[in-house]
Amino acid sequence: METQNITLLSFKIQDDLFAVDALQVDHILELPPIITAVPNTPHYMKGIINLHGNIIPVADMRLIMDKEVQDKRSDASIIVLNPSNIQDARIGILVDVVEEVIETKKEALKETITEGKKGLIEHFEGTLVFNEDFVHVINIAHLCEIIEK
Amino acid sequence: MIDKFRAKFVEESTDNVHDLEEALFLLEKDMDNKELIERIFRAMHSLKGGGAMFGFNHLSEFTHHLETIFDWVRTNKLKVTTDLITLTFSAIDQIKFLLKTGDLSAAEDLNAQQNFIQRLQAFLSGEGSTGPSGAAASQTAAAPEESDEKTYLISFIPQKELLQNGTNPLYLLDDIHALGQALTLAYTHKVPSLDLIDAEANYCLWQILVSTAESINEIKDVFIFVEDECELHIDQVAGRNILQDKEVLEKTEKAVKNSTLLTVEDFKLENQAPVAGPAPQTEEKKKAAIKEHKISSIRVSSHKIDELVTLVSELVTLQAQLSLYAENTQDATMLSMSENVQKLSRQLRENAFDISLIPLQSELMRFQRLVRDLSKDQGKDIDFVIEGGDLELDKNIIENLTDPLLHILRNSIDHGIEVPEDRIKAGKAPKGNILFKAFYSGANVIIEISDDGKGIDAELIRQKAIAKGLIESDAALTEKEVLDLIFVSGFSTREVVSDVSGRGVGMDVVKRKLANIRGEVSIESEKGKGTLISITLPMTLSIIDGLLVGVGENQYVIPISAIDKLYALQPEQLKQSFNQVVVIDNEQYPYIDLRKVFKVSDAEDREQLQMIMVKAEDRLTGLLVDAVIGEYQTVVKPLGRYLKKQEILSGASIMGDGTIALVIDTTRLLQKQKNRK
Amino acid sequence: MLTEIKNQFYNDTLETLISIQEALSETPPEGEEERNMVERVFTVSHQISGTGPMLGFDNSALLSRKLERTFYEIRSGKRTLTAQLLTQTQRTIQNLLEVLQKEQGE
Numbered sequence: 008m009e010t011q012n013i014t015l016l017s018f019k020i021q022d023d024l025f026a027v028d029a030l031q032v033d034h035i036l037e038l039p040p041i042i043t044a045v046p047n048t049p050h051y052m053k054g055i056i057n058l059h060g061n062i063i064p065v066a067d068m069r070l071i072m073d074k075e076v077q078d079k080r081s082d083a084s085i086i087v088l089n090p091s092n093i094q095d096a097r098i099g100i101l102v103d104v105v106e107e108v109i110e111t112k113k114e115a116l117k118e119t120i121t122e123g124k125k126g127l128i129e130h131f132e133g134t135l136v137f138n139e140d141f142v143h144v145i146n147i148a149h150l151c152e153i154i155e156k
Numbered sequence: 157m158i159d160k161f162r163a164k165f166v167e168e169s170t171d172n173v174h175d176l177e178e179a180l181f182l183l184e185k186d187m188d189n190k191e192l193i194e195r196i197f198r199a200m201h202s203l204k205g206g207g208a209m210f211g212f213n214h215l216s217e218f219t220h221h222l223e224t225i226f227d228w229v230r231t232n233k234l235k236v237t238t239d240l241i242t243l244t245f246s247a248i249d250q251i252k253f254l255l256k257t258g259d260l261s262a263a264e265d266l267n268a269q270q271n272f273i274q275r276l277q278a279f280l281s282g283e284g285s286t287g288p289s290g291a292a293a294s295q296t297a298a299a300p301e302e303s304d305e306k307t308y309l310i311s312f313i314p315q316k317e318l319l320q321n322g323t324n325p326l327y328l329l330d331d332i333h334a335l336g337q338a339l340t341l342a343y344t345h346k347v348p349s350l351d352l353i354d355a356e357a358n359y360c361l362w363q364i365l366v367s368t369a370e371s372i373n374e375i376k377d378v379f380i381f382v383e384d385e386c387e388l389h390i391d392q393v394a395g396r397n398i399l400q401d402k403e404v405l406e407k408t409e410k411a412v413k414n415s416t417l418l419t420v421e422d423f424k425l426e427n428q429a430p431v432a433g434p435a436p437q438t439e440e441k442k443k444a445a446i447k448e449h450k451i452s453s454i455r456v457s458s459h460k461i462d463e464l465v466t467l468v469s470e471l472v473t474l475q476a477q478l479s480l481y482a483e484n485t486q487d488a489t490m491l492s493m494s495e496n497v498q499k500l501s502r503q504l505r506e507n508a509f510d511i512s513l514i515p516l517q518s519e520l521m522r523f524q525r526l527v528r529d530l531s532k533d534q535g536k537d538i539d540f541v542i543e544g545g546d547l548e549l550d551k552n553i554i555e556n557l558t559d560p561l562l563h564i565l566r567n568s569i570d571h572g573i574e575v576p577e578d579r580i581k582a583g584k585a586p587k588g589n590i591l592f593k594a595f596y597s598g599a600n601v602i603i604e605i606s607d608d609g610k611g612i613d614a615e616l617i618r619q620k621a622i623a624k625g626l627i628e629s630d631a632a633l634t635e636k637e638v639l640d641l642i643f644v645s646g647f648s649t650r651e652v653v654s655d656v657s658g659r660g661v662g663m664d665v666v667k668r669k670l671a672n673i674r675g676e677v678s679i680e681s682e683k684g685k686g687t688l689i690s691i692t693l694p695m696t697l698s699i700i701d702g703l704l705v706g707v708g709e710n711q712y713v714i715p716i717s718a719i720d721k722l723y724a725l726q727p728e729q730l731k732q733s734f735n736q737v738v739v740i741d742n743e744q745y746p747y748i749d750l751r752k753v754f755k756v757s758d759a760e761d762r763e764q765l766q767m768i769m770v771k772a773e774d775r776l777t778g779l780l781v782d783a784v785i786g787e788y789q790t791v792v793k794p795l796g797r798y799l800k801k802q803e804i805l806s807g808a809s810i811m812g813d814g815t816i817a818l819v820i821d822t823t824r825l826l827q828k829q830k831n832r833k
Numbered sequence: 834m835l836t837e838i839k840n841q842f843y844n845d846t847l848e849t850l851i852s853i854q855e856a857l858s859e860t861p862p863e864g865e866e867e868r869n870m871v872e873r874v875f876t877v878s879h880q881i882s883g884t885g886p887m888l889g890f891d892n893s894a895l896l897s898r899k900l901e902r903t904f905y906e907i908r909s910g911k912r913t914l915t916a917q918l919l920t921q922t923q924r925t926i927q928n929l930l931e932v933l934q935k936e937q938g939e
Contacts, residue, residue, distance in 0.1 A: 043710060043816040045795070046754035047802045055795065055808055057816055060470030062808045064798045098798055154798050165910065205913055320892065327924055331917070377917040381899045381925045 011113040015135070017142050018086065018102040021074050024142045025102075026109065026135070027088065031147050033097060034058065034087040035105055038080060051127075051154070053101055056085070063087060065099040066154050073126035090147050098154060109137055119143055127153045165210040166255055172199045173251055177521050180244055181528075187236040190304050196244075197226040198371075203251065214269060215254040221276040222247050228280065230304070242532075243279060245525070247272070305336065307394040308375060309418060310364040314386040316357040323382055329362065331378045336368030337399050341408055345415035363418055365408065367397035393423035458551060461512050468501070468508040469791040473810045475501045480813065509699065513548035516594055519558050520545050523565055523592065530569045537576055537587045538569065544594035549601055553693060556673045557603075560666040564605050564689050565590070567663075572609030572687055582684065584608065597692075606688040612681040614638045621647060639679050643667045671823050674715075674806075702790050702809070704817060705768065706783040708756030711817040713790060713809050718822040720769040720776055722784060727765060730780075738767065738778055745769065747778030748829055753804065772826045779822075792819050804828060839888045843937045849877045850926055850933075857923045867914060874922065875904040881929070893933045900925055 015026035016035075042054040042065055051070035055062050065085055069076050085099040116133030125131075125143075132144040176199040183192045200223040207216030222244070228234035250272055260266050310332065314325060332338050340362060347359040366375070372390055379388050398404050404423075411418045475497050482494035520542055527540040549557070573579075573588035580586055593604045614635050621627045621641045641647050645664035670677050674694050681687040694700075694717075702713035703722075723740055730738060738747050747767060767778040790809035799805075806821035853873055856862075862870045878900035885894030900922065906912040 041815060043808070043818070045799055045802060045805065045818065046710075047804070048799060052799070055799070055816055057810050057814055060466065060473050060810060062793045062795060062810075062816070064796060066798075096797060151798075202913075206910065210910065323928060324924075331920060335917075374915060374917050377915055378921060380903055380918065381896075381921055384899065 013111055013113050013116075015109040015111065015142070015144060016086065017106040017109055017137070018084075019104045019106060020068050020072055020102060024106065024137075024140050025068075026142045026144045027086070027147055027150075028144075029108055031088055031091050032086055033089040034085075036085040036087065036099070038083045038085065038101070056099060058087065058099075061097070063097055063099050064154075065101055067101045069101070069103070071100075071127050071150075071153065088147055088151075090151050096151055098151060100150070109135070109142070111135060111137075116144060162210045165206050165212075169203055169206060169255055172203055173248060173255070174518075174521055175199050176251075177245075177248055177525065180241060180248070181521075181524055183236060184238070184241050190230070193226060193230045193236070194304060197223065197230050200226060207254075212254065212258060214259050215251065218247075218250060218254060218269065218273065221273050225276060225280060234280075240279070243275065245529075247276070304369050305367050305397045306369070306392050307365060307367045307396065307398045307423075308372065309389075309391050309393045309420060309423065310366065310375065311361075311389040311417060312364065312379070312386060313361040313388070314358050314382070316354070316359070318358040318382065318385045319356055323385070325358070325360070325362070325382075328378055328382065329364065332364050332366055332375070335370050335375065335378075336366055337397060338364055338366040339399055339408060340364045341412050341418070343412065343415055343417065361417075363411070365393075365399060365404070365418075367399050391420045393420055398423070461551075465508050465512055468505050469793070469810075471501050472505055472791060473814070476811070477813060505699075509550075512551055514551045514554060515545070516547050516549060516554065517545045519554060519561075520592075522558065522562065526562060526565055527569060527590065530566065531573075534569070535575055536569065536573050538573055538590055539587055540590045540592070542592045547594045547596065547601060549693065553673045553675075556669065557675070557693070560669045560677075560691075561603070561605070563662060563666050565592075568605060568607045568609065568687070572607040572611075574610055578610075582610075601693045603691045603693065604688060605691075606686060608686040611683045611685050611687055612639060612642075612679075613683050614681075617641055636680070639681055642679065643677065674823075699789065699791055700819070702788055702819065703768070704785040704788050704811075705750075705766065705781040706785055707750045707754055707781050710754065711785065711811070711815070712750070712781070713788070713792075713817050713819040714768060714770070714779065714822060715819070716787065718770045718772070720771045723767040723769070723778075725765040725767050725780075727762060730765065740767070740778075745776055745778050747780055748825065749780040751780070751782070753825070753829075770822045770826070772823055777826055777829075779825075790817070790819075839937075842884060842888055842890075843933065846877065846881060847930065847933065849873075850930055853877065854923065854926050854930070857919060857926070861916060861919060871904055871907050871914060874900060874926075875908055878904060881933075889939075890933060890936045893929060893936055896925065896929050896932055900929070 014029040016029040016032050017024055017026040039056055042056055044054040051066050053065040053067045055064050082104040084105045085101055087099045090096045115135055119131040119134040132146045135142045179192045179195045200219050204216050204219040204223055329340055343361045375390050479494045482490045531538040568590050576586035590607045618638050622629045642663045667677050676692045678690050701716040705712050737744050766781050766784045769776045769778055792807040794807050804821055804825045805818050807819045809817045809819055811817055878897040881897035882894050882901050907914050
């Protein structure tokens with residue numbers, strides 16, 4: 008029981024790699040042709056989409072992380088998160104590219120040292136070295152909290 | 157796993173507590189009603205038992221003491237008094253608390269609990285001083301027809317195979333006899349002639365009349381392990397012991413002799429004859445009705461219903477896409493199929509929404525409690541009458557309705573109904589009346605709360621509003637307009653309340669909360685005569701008739717119920733306007749440009765404009781949109797927690813082609829616009 | 834081989850049932866004790882229902898299924914263990930013992 012397996016889903020924002028707990032991922036969607044903008048909401052809220060008859064709000068991770076928004080986003084995807092400990096809290100996050108599913112041990116996570124600010128995100132769950140890259144693991148509850156503010 | 161059972165226990169116990177409260181209310185009016193006492197006892201008993209089983213130890217301990225009290229009551233050791241009822245009411249509150257919190261840990265909670273238990277015990281030692289001896293006396297004194305014995309007719313018709321598994325039916329009959337006085341009728345007419353007999357088969361059947369104070373479940377338990385191998389009927393045939401009745405004995409003899417089984421109908425006469433009094437018959441009927449109701453309904457978690465409604469909405473959306481597609485193909489088969497699907501899904505939708513409606517009844521207990529407690533506290537005598545409690549509403553509406561209603565009722569009691577002396581002085585009956593009335597009116601539900609209290613002095617409200625700077629001192633307002641001022645935020649601050657009408661307390665909050673569920677509230681009052689508050693509600697939240705309009709790139713839905721008229725405008729008409737006022741048919745109307753509200757760039761000139769007149773607070777305001785697309789019935793879905801900050805949209809709707817339209821909350825939109833000014 | 838298993842099962846079950854029967858004839862259990870009792874009756878009836886048919890104890894299994902079902906309900910809080918139920922349980926276990934013996938003899 009000492010070593011706890013974790014499954015992560017990694018994705019790219021600009022040049023950095025991030026990941027979230029894969030068990031809390033509901034869907035991965037291609038960028039739909041229309042995201043209905045909702046007026047008078049924070050700038051990072053892209054709008055809402057129709058997912059099998061449910062309304063899912065979508066937040067742009069680039070804007071949350073204070074990055075420039077690029078025009079061409081052919082690989083962009085929406086990761087629909089379903090936070091396990093919050094009710095009715097499904098939310099889509101718009102990312103540049105979804106990378107892969109990583110199976111690892113919890114111990115492999117090291118304390119995150121971020122070079123430069125990551126926008127609204129104040130802290131990470133940890134950082135993993137994977138294929139000679141740093142993958143910062145985002146705490147979904149924390150992310151939801153930010154978006155909800 | 158255990159948690160699931162705990163949750164289930166809490167849910168069921170909440171029903172139990174509800175039942176307890178209801179029975180207690182009835183008991184207060186009819187203090188000698190044995191059935192009610194029994195009902196209360198049973199509810200406490202199951203709370204105690206379940207509590208222990210699911211780890212609610214404090215709850216179990218607490219109800220144990222209460223149960224003891226009501227055990228004394230039901231065995232005539234203790235009389236029902238108003239004090240006892242009041243004590244039990246507060247005990248119920250404690251039970252609710254314990255159900256909510258589980259076992260207590262905070263020292264002060266534990267102390268409070270201990271004190272309460274001491275009060276319960278004191279009640280037993282104090283009140284029960286007539287004591288066990290006196291009790292014994294009263295028990296013997298009690299006439300047999302007053303005891304809580306009932307007579308049941310048990311028909312036990314085993315299959316031939318009964319004996320194969322070693323079951324000895326005689327044991328079962330013994331066990332029934334152990335429950336009380338019993339009379340067993342053995343029917344042997346099915347036993348074949350000797351040469352045909354199978355030694356291992358059973359050919360007998362039995363009927364037993366048993367008079368017992370035990371419940372029907374206790375009797376059923378006797379047969380629990382043979383129920384697969386027999387036909388079993390257990391029916392109550394009399395509310396007392398009828399085994400001595402001559403008529404009954406005659407009937408049983410005849411039944412055995414003729415080999416014709418007794419039926420419940422055979423006892424109809426006895427049922428009507430008893431010396432007990434006039435009431436029980438209707439009581440019995442009512443009980444029967446309640447029982448039937450229980451069997452014909454099932455418990456489903458609200459989560460499942462929400463899911464069903466979501467799925468149905470999805471189906472409706474898909475069906476809209478299908479008909480769109482079918483129309484494009486112009487294929488006759490396709491069209492007729494699509495039409496059928498449409499019919500079916502419409503019915504299904506209506507059904508699903510019907511399921512999500514719950515009766516208002518479920519909340520009424522709280523209102524009765526409030527009236528009872530407050531009127532006792534304030535020394536007021538109030539007759540609280542409820543009409544239309546069986547009316548059904550969307551559960552989300554009911555959830556949001558309770559607080560405002562409680563608030564209105566509280567105001568009626570605190571500031572409406574006078575104390576008896578004052579009422580007599582005013583030439584009224586000393587007992588005040590509050591009427592709670594709910595009824596359907598078209599697609600709406602109307603709830604009225606009226607009282608015959610002191611009413612509201614419009615003049616005082618007017619003066620206060622002037623003092624507060626809410627109206628000009630020479631404003632010509634009708635009385636109704638003056639009364640409506642109490643719904644304006646800023647009017648009903650506490651200081652105003654205490655010295656003026658009192659009615660203002662938080663009425664702006666009430667109005668706002670009701671607006672959340674698309675409800676509207678209005679008030680009528682006559683000084684000295686009373687007050688009527690009327691609430692109009694939609695029957696369901698999730699579906700609306702809406703007008704689909706275009707603003708910029710987005711589509712929006714405006715509820716039809718809010719719309720008065722539509723006008724097509726020429727851009728010139730606006731250019732002439734100033735100060736956000738437009739002149740149509742020689743009338744001036746204020747208007748709101750939705751492009752501005754939704755921050756759509758105004759770059760290209762609009763060729764055509766549509767003005768939608770919406771009504772709010774008896775005034776018309778125009779909403780300027782780019783295009784009117786059409787009328788739709790749509791399912792409104794919530795925008796969810798992340799978008800709750802924006803205020804003027806009440807949800808989103810998925811259109812037939814899968815795109816999303818946003819639903820505008822006109823009330824809030826106008827409110828916000830007004831506040832900005 | 835099968836006979837051996839059958840004998841083993843028969844002896845074990847008999848022993849368990851008899852010890853339950855003894856416990857039941859004492860004062861009615863309460864609280865923790867009651868929970869234990871419910872668990873014991875459920876477990877043994879579950880075993881008979883499950884393994885019985887494989888070894889030819891068909892009637893025993895039929896009978897024990899009733900116990901199993903009832904005690905499952907008690908266990909999950911859908912039914913309370915009343916005094917009456919205890920009495921009927923005693924009777925049924927007695928039956929079960931007899932049927933088991935009969936089937937073992939066959």
